[in-house]
Amino acid sequence: MRDFRRYVALVFLLSTTFLGCAAATEEKRPRAVDLLLVNGHIYTSNPRQPWARALAIQGSRIVAVGDEKQLAALRGPATRVIDLGGRMAMPGIIDSHSHFLDGSISLDQVSLDDVYTIPEMQKRVRAYAAAHPERAWLLGRGWVYDAFKPSGLPTKEILDEVVPDRPMVLECYDGHSVWPNSRALALAGIDKNTPDPQHAGIVVGAVVHDPATGEPTGVLKEEAVDLVRRVIPKPGREEKLRALRAGLREANRHGLTSALNASGSLEEMELYDELRRQGELTVRMTTSLMMEPQLDAKTLAMYEEGRRRFQDEWVRGGVIKAFMDGVIESHTAAMIEPYSDDPKLSGSLNYTPEQFRSNVAELDRRNFQVITHAIGGRAVRVTLDVYEAAAQANGPRDRRFRIEHIENINPQDIPRFGRMGVIASMQPFHCYPEPNLLNVWARNVGPERLPYSFAWQAIAAGGAMLAFGSDWPVVSLDPFIGIQNAVTRQDWNGQPAEGFVSAQRVTLDAALAAYTCDAAYAEFEETRKGTLDRGKLADLIVLSQDLYAVKPLEIRKTVPVLTMVGGQIVYEDSSATLSALGR
Numbered sequence: 001m002r003d004f005r006r007y008v009a010l011v012f013l014l015s016t017t018f019l020g021c022a023a024a025t026e027e028k029r030p031r032a033v034d035l036l037l038v039n040g041h042i043y044t045s046n047p048r049q050p051w052a053r054a055l056a057i058q059g060s061r062i063v064a065v066g067d068e069k070q071l072a073a074l075r076g077p078a079t080r081v082i083d084l085g086g087r088m089a090m091p092g093i094i095d096s097h098s099h100f101l102d103g104s105i106s107l108d109q110v111s112l113d114d115v116y117t118i119p120e121m122q123k124r125v126r127a128y129a130a131a132h133p134e135r136a137w138l139l140g141r142g143w144v145y146d147a148f149k150p151s152g153l154p155t156k157e158i159l160d161e162v163v164p165d166r167p168m169v170l171e172c173y174d175g176h177s178v179w180p181n182s183r184a185l186a187l188a189g190i191d192k193n194t195p196d197p198q199h200a201g202i203v204v205g206a207v208v209h210d211p212a213t214g215e216p217t218g219v220l221k222e223e224a225v226d227l228v229r230r231v232i233p234k235p236g237r238e239e240k241l242r243a244l245r246a247g248l249r250e251a252n253r254h255g256l257t258s259a260l261n262a263s264g265s266l267e268e269m270e271l272y273d274e275l276r277r278q279g280e281l282t283v284r285m286t287t288s289l290m291m292e293p294q295l296d297a298k299t300l301a302m303y304e305e306g307r308r309r310f311q312d313e314w315v316r317g318g319v320i321k322a323f324m325d326g327v328i329e330s331h332t333a334a335m336i337e338p339y340s341d342d343p344k345l346s347g348s349l350n351y352t353p354e355q356f357r358s359n360v361a362e363l364d365r366r367n368f369q370v371i372t373h374a375i376g377g378r379a380v381r382v383t384l385d386v387y388e389a390a391a392q393a394n395g396p397r398d399r400r401f402r403i404e405h406i407e408n409i410n411p412q413d414i415p416r417f418g419r420m421g422v423i424a425s426m427q428p429f430h431c432y433p434e435p436n437l438l439n440v441w442a443r444n445v446g447p448e449r450l451p452y453s454f455a456w457q458a459i460a461a462g463g464a465m466l467a468f469g470s471d472w473p474v475v476s477l478d479p480f481i482g483i484q485n486a487v488t489r490q491d492w493n494g495q496p497a498e499g500f501v502s503a504q505r506v507t508l509d510a511a512l513a514a515y516t517c518d519a520a521y522a523e524f525e526e527t528r529k530g531t532l533d534r535g536k537l538a539d540l541i542v543l544s545q546d547l548y549a550v551k552p553l554e555i556r557k558t559v560p561v562l563t564m565v566g567g568q569i570v571y572e573d574s575s576a577t578l579s580a581l582g583r
């Protein structure tokens, strides 16, 4: 019986390996394929066959994986052969959490990502304003709280000194606060009388006022961001398409072949669809729609429309994103115990638990996948409670609830991820040990909660699946800085020597799985992508260096020399002359 089964399996394997078997012409040789990758060190992400030397591709799919000898019969006169020169190849990166349109638009704005002092910021801003005299509004992003001592918040005067005449708004690196100058505050009508925004009696943001004068100081937090955002002219359709083209190039250059868009809209899905029709979509996009506090019939119909219209391997809907809380640095993340640096504060939830429970139950009943931003321990706990209640109410199904970020967690909640099958979608580079994390974030969390910071290892050990991503443009979309940080939790100089909460590091195998096969699972796409396997989409990257051969602190220096999506080369480092070898 056992042998018979093995025989059947072998016949099945052979007949599917040579998909193009030309039965009609009675030909014994398998049909030649379009493309052969040979002489590679190919990491497949498939635990049954983790490494291979060669790969055969027909159209958009992988048809065979093995070594050159095994695949020799698939080579015909028209087959293109690419010699990988012993380089490491792996499945294309699936970025499980990005804000793709915002990121794409930010490519053309002023970036404060790498400046940490006020004079440097002013210099950067002045130069940007001078270079763009035509722009009515000056926009940018990337400042960190730690640059503004001792309050941790910037002021409008810093910008007024360099841009007095035009409105300017700079978003914090985390996207949860903005820093407008006086001109922007005036155009938004924000003054000493502007109250904090509320939803149904819950305060959901803050206009920071000077305690002495009552004047706005120049920082808007959380939903108060909308007070100024609504007066900033919106980019038009062509402008967005142009930005997305640049964003797609940037993503492919860094090895991304898929992304989950964590803050999308129906309009954004239409833009991806338009790019696809023009043959320009080179990253597969799953786009989530925002959970409205009140799910009325019109909102639900919009969610249904997104799922009905966009449901293939290039543009996908069916995911609803909720924001449960804010961020730890500005004390807006909801914690179980008060913040360590200020016992009066413990953050707050954006929904009442009852409202969130009824929303999630309704969406789950309609087979939507719900993903929830939850950063503080209380937000994580309430989200798990609500997921559990929805699963109980609606009965068993393959629902794959996700929680995004999980920067801090109460140890009692850790095993619930594995038990309930909730996916932990986390962004390794958010835990990069720079001054903002060590001085502001860690101070606010406090020593008792610190061991459960970005608890990748503990959550995975509890049986949960991790899906890693960037959160671009909060940080760079380069996955290799994320992979390095996932395995080191050290800065690029190797500090702290023991790693920041080093018990929560993960292995390289685990990090790669979280960026490939497990990330595919997290978007219900594991039968199509995530491993280099027969029948899967030919989404892969070839790397400048072998991740398994270099020191952990060298991983970030890795760059893709070739990125392929659906069998098409979408990025190639011209100096690597890879595919030229086969022409």
Ligand SMILES: [Zn+2]
Pocket: 097, 098, 099, 262, 471
């Ligand atoms: Zn995000």
